[in-house]
Amino acid sequence: MDSYSLSAAAKINLYLEVVGDRPDGYHELVMVMQSVGLTDRVTVRRTGAHHIRLQCNHPDVPNDETNLAYRAAALLQASFPQVMEHWGGIEIIIEKNIPVGAGLAGGSTNAAAVLVGLDMLWQLGLTQIELQTLAAELGSDIPFCIAGGTAIATGRGEQVDTLYGLDGLYAVLAKSPTLSVSTPWAYKTYRQAFADTYMDITTAGPSRREHLHSSPMMTAISQQDGDAIGQHLYNDLEKVVLSAHPEVNEVKTALASCGGLGTLMSGSGPTLFTLTASQSEAEAIVQQMRSRYSDSQLGLWIAPLVPTSLQLIES
Numbered sequence: 001m002d003s004y005s006l007s008a009a010a011k012i013n014l015y016l017e018v019v020g021d022r023p024d025g026y027h028e029l030v031m032v033m034q035s036v037g038l039t040d041r042v043t044v045r046r047t048g049a050h051h052i053r054l055q056c057n058h059p060d061v062p063n064d065e066t067n068l069a070y071r072a073a074a075l076l077q078a079s080f081p082q083v084m085e086h087w088g089g090i091e092i093i094i095e096k097n098i099p100v101g102a103g104l105a106g107g108s109t110n111a112a113a114v115l116v117g118l119d120m121l122w123q124l125g126l127t128q129i130e131l132q133t134l135a136a137e138l139g140s141d142i143p144f145c146i147a148g149g150t151a152i153a154t155g156r157g158e159q160v161d162t163l164y165g166l167d168g169l170y171a172v173l174a175k176s177p178t179l180s181v182s183t184p185w186a187y188k189t190y191r192q193a194f195a196d197t198y199m200d201i202t203t204a205g206p207s208r209r210e211h212l213h214s215s216p217m218m219t220a221i222s223q224q225d226g227d228a229i230g231q232h233l234y235n236d237l238e239k240v241v242l243s244a245h246p247e248v249n250e251v252k253t254a255l256a257s258c259g260g261l262g263t264l265m266s267g268s269g270p271t272l273f274t275l276t277a278s279q280s281e282a283e284a285i286v287q288q289m290r291s292r293y294s295d296s297q298l299g300l301w302i303a304p305l306v307p308t309s310l311q312l313i314e315s
């Protein structure tokens with residue numbers, strides 16, 4: 001094959017707890033991540049030239065070597081220097097549907113798609129764990145984006161354990177049209193405000209685990225209990241993002257008043273989501289938001305919770 005196209009899914013965080021500081025300067029986190037059916041299309045194809053080329057149809061996404069998807073290809077090329085000699089250069093084409101800078105891991109899922117697509121195009125035969133180890137060098141969310149589904153992510157987010165998948169739930173996503181939140185800003189601001197509550201992460205295992213609050217969410221997921229999942233949605237970063245951006249708080253209040261199982265900000269925001277038990281309930285919430293919320297530009301999407309992040313698209 002000369003080209004592969006993959007659909008690459010966004011993620012939401014059903015749970016995000018900042019545990020403490022790590023010696024490497026990152027935060028120690030406990031997150032429950034969930035793939036949702038809002039996808040970009042990522043194509044990798046062979047070209048005659050001996051370099052990497054990238055194009056994306058979104059004005060806010062760079063078309064150069066700073067694009068996370070480009071960096072994924074460059075990392076794979078550096079790790080296997082013979083591949084370009086053997087196969088020639090590549091072109092990456094990204095068709096963006098996932099909002100940018102939205103807390104939905106759009107860049108990370110593109111990078112994951114490139115790693116998996118190039119593994120096939122260059123016939124490297126890497127295992128999922130080998131791909132995830134490479135992915136962790138590029139960004140903390142990328143190992144999850146390779147696996148997808150429902151997972152608990154620990155460490156700086158790169159240690160991913162797949163959980164029992166959630167079936168039949170939907171998310172209504174809402175994002176203010178012009179606002180994006182920088183993830184480094186959110187964590188830096190959180191540290192400034194809450195460092196005194198941080199746990200010493202070198203503390204021994206069991207006593208440390210008692211302090212974490214993720215157990216009710218884990219139980220709810222293992223029991224496939226949508227009501228309990230909705231009740232235990234949690235994100236520490238809301239504490240800084242909602243106060244710094246009142247418009248995000250406003251969208252959250254409006255969305256929460258429309259019903260559903262529970263409402264939360266995803267990642268470092270500004271996207272908010274409400275979980276629902278059916279597509280029709282999600283559609284009713286979107287209708288209510290359109291009639292009640294004053295900003296007609298507000299982005300609203302309905303996305304099912306899905307069991308994988310990446311899927312090969314037949315060309």
Ligand code: ATP
Nearest residue numbers: 060067068100101102103104105106107110183267
């Ligand atoms: P996360 O949830 O992982 O924090 P995010 O959804 O908040 O990510 P992205 O959409 O990945 O944020 O974009 C963050 C920044 O990265 C943007 O400023 C964007 O220009 C840049 N970027 C680089 N490569 C990509 C890509 N392939 N897709 C989207 N943004 C990219």
